[in-house]
Amino acid sequence: MSATHPPAERAAGLRTTWTGGPPRVDLSVLIPAYNEEQRLVRTLDAVTRYLSDNADRWPTWEIVVADDGSTDATREVVVARRDPRVQLVVGPRNRGKGHALRSGAAVTRGRLLLVTDADLAAPIEELDHLDRALTGGHTAAIGSRAVPGATQDTRQHRLRELLGRAGNALIRRMVVPGLRDTQCGFKLFDGDKARAAFAASRLNGWGIDVEVLHHFHRADWPVAEVPVHWSHQPGSKVRPWDYPRVLADLARIRIRPLGPADLVAGVLFLLMALALYSGRVFDPDHRYLPDSLQDQNQWEWFFAVTADSVAHLRNPLFSDLQGFPEGVNLMANTVMLGLSVPFTPITLLFGPAVSLSLCMTLGLAATAAAWYWLIVKRVVRQRAAAFLGASLAAFAPPMVSHANAHPNFVILFVIPLIIDRTLRLCEGTRVVRDGVILGLMAAYQVFLGEETLLLAAMGMLLFAAAYGLVRWDVVRQSWRPLLQGLAIAASVCLPLICYPLLWQFSGPQSYDSILHGDNAANSPLALLSFAERSLLAGDARRAAALSSNPTEQNAFYGWPLALLAFAITVRLWNRALVRALAFTALGAAALSLGPRIRIPLTDTVLPGPWALLADRPLFESVIESRVALICAPVLGILLAVAVGRLAATRNLGTQYTGLLAVCLALLPLVPAPLKSVDRAEVPAFFAEGTWKGYVREGEALVPVPLPDPGAAEALHWQTAAGLGFRMPGGYFNGPFGDDRTGVYGAPLRYTADLLRTVRYTGVVPVVTAGSREEAARDLAHWKAGVLVLAPQPNDGPLREVVRKLVGRPGKWVDGVWVWDLHEGR
Template identity: 75%
Template structure:
């Protein structure tokens, strides 16, 4: 039938697809209710939007011959979203009611929705989730669980504040409904969220109203439809993103790729020279985790290194939060490729996360936010760790945790935000505990400073914050307690890891430039002021320090600036360690870190890393300064200010990380020639044993498909009765002697005692064979091993081999 041309007071739009069995009763109920209440609802119409039905749905509508009930049709089945778009476009009501064909919410509930619109709202959403809602004839528990889980994700993606977006009973102001549905693009069930998102972005008030609801048999929604809804909404969110945000993400990805360009395109054969042996270690972590997952073994332990004692992987920052989900890529493409992909994407994701936080909490302008996020993610300390410490580079969870903690301070949704914060913290534990500890230090510094400068904000925030943190702890601890118990009390667990008397930064390190600075890099000075190239934990440069000081002075009236300045300064001071020397003098003073130096957890922290907290704080100060500069009218002031920013940042622009050709793996490991020499329960012993100074054997083991076990290795494990953490396996007499030969070329006098000791050590390692590969002083090593075993080795596929099954 033809729709009436004149406007009506109420349009009821019913999407339908093969609803012959249920639609008739629904139309009877709706027309009967509206017909009995003509004075209440005025003129009305019912629009049935048929979505390409193949049964008698269309005839059921046309046979009614009621001019107020009319049909619009689609040539084929396209989905609920398409049908609603078609039906709402054909409506003429000052108000538009959307209801499903099964009338799961009785038409009488229209009273509640109409009351909400009469109070000034533009839309009223029927809800099954609010107090006062009545649910009868509940769905199957699995469907209900899927619905709740899907709805939580839907709210997080697209519609904040609405607890039940998918209830099919909604009342809208007519013109606004027609505008929102006309602007929609989703053809599936996700259109409900898309339309509500349109109302939310247009700042049209939405009310959520509890209604009666009952499950009706014959539902068209299947469990997979929840996945489709989330896919639709993810696409929706990506489409709605600002072009500047997309450009920022692409630029972050290009910056990360440029940093890793030296090995990005040939990761199997390129090695980050400044990673020392860390790249070998991290590739092994990815490989062994994937192997454990593939063979359904405990991902927290392995005896492929440190044999026979093994390695506590949870105590070795194996990053299960990434190595587990990326296990398929590791198995498919290899650990070298996977590590390169993860570190590149992770660094870009970290920059994007800081960008999102800065846009949301600090400045609205995208340009200043981009510059601030770039400093937060690509500051010299981050570039230094980018050589081979993914746990200090892949920090995308930290800005999310900071944002959720700030949400708690508002006190609006303490329970929900506390739960989410707990889940985030639990995941970060499996990404890296030390970065989480540093983030907590930074947040504590910021909270203390902000509380002092804005006491009213502190009074409003402290109670919901503490309540939310308690909820977060209650959620987090059960998720991580078993893994942490394994870490601190499981096999091969250890206590603190000593890093020398003082691993803090020199004050000069805060003002100097890092080795990998493109313009101002000074390798000799940077290495003299740091532990090694992967631990250049400060090096912000004196121009940036001066600029930060100038920004803090100029914008000191802002509470945020004061808190950020105190956070940066406090972190810099703590990074000096338990004691520090005044440069160019012999005066040594206790450092701010001294009270924490012997505390549990803190005792294992390399104090210089605390300076990494400065990076996001300085980035946010820089974003605030740039936003202020863009608002200044004077061209001269803008020019001088931007010139100062450029002069401070240019010396920090990083050069690509140094990459070299990787040494070829001896054919003995790649072609399987090792197999006859190693039986079940035995190990293959490279000479000297792999350790933190030379861990290439871990790469050989990976190239051999992790088919043999290694004594020694590069990991952190216990030593002695006190179980102090050390790098590698506890030294044995034979391993130490062979290591000395490798580095000096000097062979000690080897007699009966040395041979007896070697026999005991070989037995402890359950050695099937000893292997000497081409390396410095390999002639001396070959001679020493021959004297220990009592016979010469055999040249096999590029290495010297001593088969210990022949006796010695």
């Protein structure tokens, strides 16, 4: 439908009088019409008379008739009014009520917008009731024939009535929970919100009413259902065969197919992930991310050992390939069985380096796509707004920091699905099904990352608390189905994870909690500063001073984004969603400051809210600075809301100013590709299998010094050797002492501690008879078959110490120094 007329129609005197500019009016009445010449005269008379009689209430008004390609004299009826307040929008051909309403709404100027059918089945006098409801804080008031207080003069045909009731039942169940009658053609809207909803609509048929109300429901714009007096009017344009089309429209609203914009967004997310990992993704076997410290070696080992366990039908929850002979509780470490198990074929065929690189690249893109899907479904329909929001959620500075080394904090595609399913529970439509699905999702997320699931739950609780305070009416409607659904989800999830969690907390090499030191919280300055890998504003020295290491830059959102978020919150404060998002971001940021908050540039220390959680089970093992990760999707959604609002405004100056502010806030956060370097070659002793001649069944190969969280290259040698040998030491979380406190790496025995000290100092200590006795006991405990020293800093002092401990010099074999402990036995 077009808002202008073809030349022939203009010559015949038909016109569109509204130009689309100011001034605004108090009320716009929008009437869709198709071949309505018989009923439209009476309707226009009634509406005009009523509005003229109530000039004190609506001093300025307009009537817009949206003609849907009528073939009778509908257009002439409108033009004949010769009243500048009665406008005509013409479509060259019949395309449906939805197209007519969309075109008509686009040219309205009213502060309020009344949509009424041409038959005026609900008398125009009912506008008074709708207007009163709208002034009570709602953004839309719809006339209803199904709520108490509604009355009817004449009823429609019994079959049509039954079909209408069935359709409304489906609509309530599938699209707009809580509304009993969406099809009554008498609705009053906030004008700006209605124009935004109609502009975002896609349906051309009768389903447009439901689609617009679904938009209001998703945008959290309150809708009131008002009883009206109604009478059936003959001549309805809805035919029996139109009902299947309405059902098809409902399916299109509920299940939105991917459009070109969605596919473009997905491709861009993949390209962004490839650009971030460009230094390694094309040659993962020979490239290393130095900012991952030793985590890349650790994660490749996790993928390799999982694939080995699956291939040999071994328990994937435990391994003694490192930490020998005690072993490693893999469930108590972040092995991500939810991905490392499915990736087993790739790991076995191409190696763990390829598998991990592919997993992290695709996983990051999938996470961005999942946030995009959630934002489009629940927040805004503008694809550009959703793309920006999802990009911030997935590629925010703390996410880029973890992209170096922590796939469990990068691959979060299940979290948006969990959020959406929880919101479905609040709708109360299919509680059992949604509860079961939520339980399965939660169980799967446990095998992707328990800490990220805990952080997601914290963020959802913060949001729910804030949203409940501002929308208590929603709480009253949703708390019962939500609790019922959560109970169902728990009953599904717990049996699936019960045994793995029992193994994690009570199995071999389990631990109670893990200590992270006193610098695990964010500084307030970190929240406002820029991360090291920010392309335009990165400050490596400042980022290092405000974080524990390059993989834990958990804040660094930058002060421009903080200012933008504040401005968005102030400007859109009337929206409950915005207030809840702002509270969630502030709450997460405050918690991330730890139990004691040091005020920058002073010696003042204040108690922080994290003190309430620090000693609680589960929370005691959380690195509190990571709570700031919650802010990434929250700020992304807030950004999407703002950009969506900018896209809907008609003021070009506001659009340009707003988009400039968005660009200034986001540009400093654009990440540079992660740093990568050539990987050190695996010594031929491991790569060519020479080690096999030195390690017998049940024995271990002992690297010198033992691998630990500070130097875990031996894990790479082990994976390159096909996990053919066991070794003591390693990089994992395990127990220490009688209280089984969690520590990083194996507890240091005498010999391991001695060799570690020499590696870092280069000083050869005095080796006594007692030292040699301790070394003999340690080697026996480790069931050592061979000691292997690869070239490294301070390898000369290390070789000298080992010579003194063993009593003979090592031999140079295939690129390493070897002490065969079978000699002389």
